[in-house]
Amino acid sequence: CQTGEVAADPQLYDQSYLSPVTIGNSELMLDFDTGSADLWCFSTESPAVQSAGHGLYNPSTGTELDGAFWDITYGDQSAASGNVFADKVVVGGVTATKQAIEAATSVSYEFTEDVASDGLLGLAFSSINTILPQPQTTFFDTVRNTLAKAVFTVDLKKGAAGSYTFGYIDSSKYSGAITYVPVNTANGFWQFTADGYSGGGNNASTGRGGVAIADTGTSLLYLPASVAKGYYSGVQGASFDFRQGGYTLPCSATPPDFNVAIGGKTFTVPGSYINYAPLRAGSSTCFGGIQADSGIGFSIFGDVFLKAVYAIFDDSGSSPKLGFAAQ
Numbered sequence: 001c002q003t004g005e006v007a008a009d010p011q012l013y014d015q016s017y018l019s020p021v022t023i024g025n026s027e028l029m030l031d032f033d034t035g036s037a038d039l040w041c042f043s044t045e046s047p048a049v050q051s052a053g054h055g056l057y058n059p060s061t062g063t064e065l066d067g068a069f070w071d072i073t074y075g076d077q078s079a080a081s082g083n084v085f086a087d088k089v090v091v092g093g094v095t096a097t098k099q100a101i102e103a104a105t106s107v108s109y110e111f112t113e114d115v116a117s118d119g120l121l122g123l124a125f126s127s128i129n130t131i132l133p134q135p136q137t138t139f140f141d142t143v144r145n146t147l148a149k150a151v152f153t154v155d156l157k158k159g160a161a162g163s164y165t166f167g168y169i170d171s172s173k174y175s176g177a178i179t180y181v182p183v184n185t186a187n188g189f190w191q192f193t194a195d196g197y198s199g200g201g202n203n204a205s206t207g208r209g210g211v212a213i214a215d216t217g218t219s220l221l222y223l224p225a226s227v228a229k230g231y232y233s234g235v236q237g238a239s240f241d242f243r244q245g246g247y248t249l250p251c252s253a254t255p256p257d258f259n260v261a262i263g264g265k266t267f268t269v270p271g272s273y274i275n276y277a278p279l280r281a282g283s284s285t286c287f288g289g290i291q292a293d294s295g296i297g298f299s300i301f302g303d304v305f306l307k308a309v310y311a312i313f314d315d316s317g318s319s320p321k322l323g324f325a326a327q
C-alpha cells in the first residue's frame, strides 16, 4: 500500500506550482494539473529552439507505444503534441512501474517561455486523456489500486511551498471538518456545484451558485460575470480593462475577502489573494485574482481559491467526490 507526499513549489506570483517527478532516470519539475489528464514533458525529441532551458525526458529508458500520439490544447489556447513511451514514474515515493509518458515533439510558446516547467502531470479523469488511437491512464489512475486509499490531496499556499499527497489525507494540514460534495465526471473534470458567493460589492449573497471545476492548472478564480462584476463594484479603483482582458485594480488596494458556499459550508478567500499581480514588472496596476468565466461554460476554481483551502480529490468510493476544509 503506497502513500507519498511531494512539494508544490510556487512560481512567480503563484502563476503555477511545480513538483519534482522522476521519469526513467531524469528528475523533472512538472505542473500538477487537476484540469487535464495528460502527463507530458519536454524531451530529447523536442526541437532545441522550443526546449532550450527545460529539463528533458530521454525516451531511451522507456518503451515506445507504437502508433500512439497525443495532441492537447488548453483553455488558454496553449498547446503541445508528440509521441508516447511507457516508463517508470516516481512521485514522492509512489511508483508507477509502467506509466504512459507523452514526450513532446512540439509545444506552443507559452510552454517554451515558462523555463521552470518541464511539463504537466494531469490529474483529471483519464476519459479526457488525448492519446490516440487508445487513451492511457493518468498517473493517479495508474497507481490508484496500489494506494492505501484512492485519494490525492492538494495543499497550495500563497507565496510558499505547499504539497500534494497520494494515498492519504494529512490531518495536520487542515482544521475543522472536511465538507464533501459529489463530483460529475461527464466532462472529465473534478466538477462540482458551488451554492453561492458573497463578498466585495456582493455584500448581499448572490444566492445562486453554479457549476465549477477544481483546477490546479489554472492560476485564477473564474466566476459568473455577475459575481465578478458585483465583487469589484466594492473595490475602489477597480475596473474591467478590455485591453488587459479582465478586471484590474490598484496594487495598493486591499480588496475585501470573498466567500464561497460549498456543501453548506463557507470558505473564505482572503482579499489579499485577489490583488493578484502587477500587469508588468513595476506597474502600480494589478490584475485581479477573480475574473469572469464568460465563454468557458463553467466556473474555474483555480489556485487563487485552492490556496485558501485543503482540497481532497477522493476516488475511493462508488463515485468520486471532492472534499474541502479550512487550512
Ligand SMILES: O=C(Cc1ccccc1)Nn1cnc2ccccc21
Binding pocket: 033, 035, 036, 074, 075, 076, 078, 215, 217, 218, 296, 300
Ligand atoms: O485551460 C485552463 C482554464 C481555462 C482558461 C481559459 C478558458 C478555459 C479554460 N486551465 N488550464 C488547465 N491546465 C492548463 C495547462 C496550461 C494552460 C492552461 C491550463
